[in-house]
Amino acid sequence: MYDFFEESQTEKQNVHQDGLQGEQIATYDAFSNETSTQPITLNTYVSPEQQQRKDKLRILEDERKSQIREKDQQERVLKQQKKQKGQEFLQEFKKQQEMEILQRRGQNQQKQEILNENQKHHNQYKNSWDQIASNIALKDGEYPGVKDVTKMRQAILNKRINLTK
Known part of the structure; x- marks a missing residue:
């Protein structure tokens, strides 16, 4: 009877000592050593309370x-x-x-x-002023705005003429 308690106590100590690995090993042992639970019959007398x-x-x-x-x-x-x-x-x-x-x-x-x-x-465009002039309405009737931009138009045309000479 005391052997049974000692084995269970040593297993608990191993589990506490090894931590997670010990728990895993104990779980594995629980599955691998599984046998049918039959009462142990010994030649020694076991009282009914102990049984x-x-x-x-x-x-x-x-x-x-x-x-x-x-x-x-x-x-x-x-x-x-x-x-x-x-x-x-x-x-x-x-x-x-x-x-x-x-x-x-x-x-x-x-x-x-x-x-x-x-x-x-x-x-x-060969000249950057040609590109600018192509983006601007140079004729009087083409300009859709209301402001008079004739001076600006004239300045751009003069600059273009000067660069192309």
Whole structure:
């Protein structure tokens, strides 16, 4: 009888000493050393009170093992669910990232086309004053505004004429 208590006390001490690793080993031992719980029959006389105590301890130990199994099963299920949610999130993230890349690629192509067109128009003029003059309405009837801009128009034309000479 004392051997039974000493073994359980040494297991508890090992668990406290080793911490998490000890708990893992104890859990593993609980599953690997599982045998049918039958009363130990010895040639020595065991009083009915001692036998009841042993039976109660065995029942408690069996309950503890079953609780550990249930807890382990629940943890495995939760872990699997979290893993599945993570994989789904990762797939959605990858899809969204690919869509964003395609959108950026299209936008960059449009920007590049606009830059190419602007560069073609820029290379069209030999003189920067020609480009300025082409953006301004130089004839009297072309100007849509109400202010008189004839002096400014004249100054730009004179500058252009001076540069082209």
